[in-house]
Amino acid sequence: MSPVASTLEAIMATYFDPRSWSPLRAVGLGRRLLDPGWFEQWSSFTTAWLDPFADFGAGAVTALLPDVLMTLLSEGILSRFGGQVISATLLGSDMTATLESLEARRRGAHFETRAVLRGLRWNRHPIEHMTVVGHGMRLIPGVPTKLRSTHLDITGTISTAALIGWLNTWQLDWRLGIGPDGLITARHRRLRIRALVDASVTNDLLTVRVRQASWLGVRIPRRAFAVTPIPLSNLPKQISVRTAEREGELVRFHVDVPEIVGSFDLAQMRSAIVAGTTLIIF
Incomplete structure (x- = not known):
């Protein structure tokens, strides 16, 4: 059995049997998917492996999938860009920055994310340092995948x-x-x-x-x-x-x-993480 097939089988076994699910297991599975060897194989496959995520996003299976997706995205982005310059297009604004840290934690029914950036250029305006905390974050699987936040706390310094x-x-x-x-x-x-x-x-x-x-x-x-x-x-x-x-x-x-709603193409996000190119949220 190929690595991709075995990984997807593990996902389905976890999420079709609620008795076997736990937050630690979801994180452990996310770490397996983010193994460097997996990234090397990941880039050589088509987007067909995303089909199960789209099916889950249709609402027919479970609400637990966002735990794995959030783990994949946060740890994937951090492992690929941590300590390096990251470029992104966020809701029509262009930014580049050095990513110091990125965390995602479950808070009840939602997530809280925390990103620390330095040397940020937001639409070419320089900002020395910025910390962004996203409250009430929801990740809604689908095509495209939606990202919603009740509000963002942004602190930082600018010259x-x-x-x-x-x-x-x-x-x-x-x-x-x-x-x-x-x-x-x-x-x-x-x-x-x-x-x-x-x-x-x-x-x-x-x-x-x-x-x-x-x-x-x-x-x-x-x-x-x-x-x-x-x-x-x-x-x-x-x-x-x-x-x-x-x-x-x-x-x-x-x-x-206040509340921000964005969307992203999971295939583009996957490719951007693997190749180290621009992340896009529209």
Whole structure:
């Protein structure tokens, strides 16, 4: 019997007999499938081995299959890309980063995933470090396979220079730059006002503190400035900025992203893991 046939037979024996199933057994099976020898054989077969997964995804057998799929994906991606640069297209956004860690744990009826990335470039915008925790994750087998999350917790650091470069693409009334001690310089595009400011965000409310300002070179008393906190609304994908604080040349942030639904082609994901190419979630 071929390795592929014996592996699929083990899957079917596990999932057609509920008495034989346990979380540890599912993980053990996932590790068997992710053995380096299996990857070498995997790439030489057609996508026919995916047919049982599609059949299970039709809802006729069991809800236990996502344990194996999640194990395959998380451990497969980590074993192939851990410590290396990973590239992906996520819901229309391009990213590259070094993958430091990737974990998936069952939390009741759902999963929790945790990914740690460094040297991230998100649509060409550089981010120093990012940790993404996915809550209420569900993996729904099928063609395509669906991935759903109730919300994402994203924490990380970005350089002040990179953040300002991104803000300047918004065509604001102010042209921003880097000042002394990591503060932000702001020059109004029409009114010839220059200012040195600091800023922070708490629960979608931007607070700007003016350190000094001038108009046509004439110093303006600080008491003349009373900047009302600015609500951050209409952010992409209903993102909520919990906190953002500047520390020297870096900005530490905590962002919450509400429910996200994506899909992926299991055959493409398999090929990408084996070949080390781009992962795609659409």
